[in-house]
Amino acid sequence: MxxxxxxxxxxxxxxxxxxxxxxxxxxxxxxxxxxxxxxxxSSKRCDVGVLDLGAQYFTARDRRFVDEVQQWQAKGWAIEWEPHLYHYKNGQLTPSPDEQTRWVGKPRMSAxxxxxxxxxxxxxxxxxxxxxxxxxxxxxxxxxxxxxxxxxxxxxxxxxxxxxxxxxxxxxxxxxxxxVKMEPAWAVALAFESPLDTPMEGCFVQGSPLDWLARNRSKPGRDSQPDTWVLHATSAWSKQNLDLPKEAVIEQLHGAFAELMHFPTPAPIFSLAHRWLYARPAAAHExxxxxxxxxxxxxxxxxxxxxxxxxxxxxxxxxxxxxxxxxx
Known part of the structure; x- marks a missing residue:
């Protein structure tokens, strides 16, 4: 045997x-x-469809991984995501396009x-x-x-x-x-009845409790969903608010999101919070x-x-x- x-x-x-x-x-x-x-x-099934609450996308630099990702693409598991990217800093929201190839799972990360x-x-x-x-x-x-x-x-x-x-x-x-120190991260999803009036589909955030946000339906294979946004808090904010009740996490991160948007955001029709206790290592190793x-x-x-x-x-x-x- x-x-x-x-x-x-x-x-x-x-x-x-x-x-x-x-x-x-x-x-x-x-x-x-x-x-x-x-x-x-992994991806989470909920009332508004399937959401990528963890890894939002990934990149491939090492030749071996590039080859692997191309196989995933050939099998229909992965696809390129080309979002309208923005940067938020000092209260300013500016378009921030780049040449980086970003990959996502299709029709969800867990594929x-x-x-x-x-x-x-x-x-x-x-x-x-x-x-x-x-x-x-x-x-x-x-x-x-x-x-x-x-x-x-x-x-x-x-x-x-x-x-x-x-x-x-x-x-x-x-x-x-x-x-090895691992950093935590709070993730929040908000769904809106009508699409928010913005071309933004992904945003790198500075000077806010938020670190990153993404429009879930801008990723290939997810367009049938209501307008759902995934927000990731910074490691520092997540650490300070590790044991905050989920309702309070949603409220505070929704507030940070509304502030960044520069226009009144309606009340979400759906919200959830997920705590990643070990989201990422604090430092790289070899x-x-x-x-x-x-x-x-x-x-x-x-x-x-x-x-x-x-x-x-x-x-x-x-x-x-x-x-x-x-x-x-």
């Missing part, structure tokens, strides 16, 4: 690792505490991770809390007290603070992960992935590199590459 490799986390890093291993002929099994794949690239998951075996709504290393194999314990295994190797593809406790049997890796090959324990994620979608994918690939190399 082939003993599979366990991958904890079905976001972009975990799925990149899973696909690389699967293509190399290794059996894998994914675990995720959420109800679906995607992590911060990419759903495509990558394909038919790979996965256990959703399963939070792994502990790893037990026997003589030969790994066993995983979940929050319900159930045991999963045996597994030949384990790849941890979660944000650094969650990875730290799972890396307890490799103290060196655990202390590296523990040293580890690629963390590995204790003798133990058969690996860790990957955007926090091992750049904090971007590209960094997460490259890190997952790197973890899988090191594992395959060790098995060779």
């Amino acid at each position: 082939t003993v599979p490799i366990a991958i904890i986390g079905a976001g972009i890093a975990g799925l990149a690792a899973a696909n690389t291993l699967h293509k190399a002929g290794h059996a894998v099994h994914l675990f995720d505490k959420s109800r679906g794949s995607g992590g911060r690239m 990419i991770t759903r495509g990558l998951l394909g038919h790979l075996p996965v256990s959703f709504s399963c939070q792994i809390t502990d790893l037990i290393h026997g003589e030969k194999h790994w066993h995983l314990l979940d929050a319900e007290g159930d045991e999963h295994g045996p597994f030949s190797h384990v790849i941890i593809a979660t944000p650094a603070p969650q990875a730290t406790s799972l890396l307890a049997s490799a103290p060196k890796l655990a202390s590296t992960a523990a040293g 580890w690629g992935a963390l590995a204790d090959a003798d133990l058969g324990l690996y860790a990957c994620g955007d926090w091992c590199l750049s904090g971007r979608v590209e960094g997460a994918w490259l890190s997952g690939q790197e973890a899988a590459r090191r594992l395959i190399e060790h098995l060779a």
Whole structure:
């Protein structure tokens, strides 16, 4: 019997690792505490359609990732987004076009991770809390007290603070992960009955509780929705207001949005707030992935590199590459 490799986390890093291993002929099994794949690239279904509350778009710079994104495009999972971009600074709103190619999932961000998951075996709504290393194999314990295994190797593809406790049997890796600071971010969605009278479709914001805002329907495949806007707060504001009730978060960020718009915005017909506790690493690193090959324990994620979608994918690939190399 082939003993599979366990991958904890079905976001972009975990799925990149899973696909690389699967293509190399290794059996894998994914675990995720959420109800679906995607992590911060997931999309939320709600009364006004499907919203991208996490990653708003991504860019591709590294040749390997460029090739990968072109494959996603060919499969219909990803498409270029060319928004009318603005910049808000010192109370001024100015058009801010650039040459950057921005990609989004189609018809929602989660289409990419759903495509990558394909038919790979996965256990959703399963939070792994502990790893037990026997003589030969790994066993995983979940929050319900159930045991999963045996597994030949384990790849941890979660944000650094969650990875730290799972890396307890490799103290060196655990202390590296523990040293990574992750920044939080509040996200708010507002839907309006009539489209707001503005050509703006994306905006980089300075000097406000907001950091970024996007008109969701300007992204390809989302045009049937009411006029829905996704607002991201700055890390600093999110940190200060980490435990603020959602209603208050919506009220304050809606206020910041209205101020920026320079015209009276009507009351939204729908609103929601989502707190990303580990939205992005505070600094970039150059580890690629963390590995204790003798133990058969690996860790990957955007926090091992750049904090971007590209960094997460490259890190997952790197973890899988090191594992395959060790098995060779």
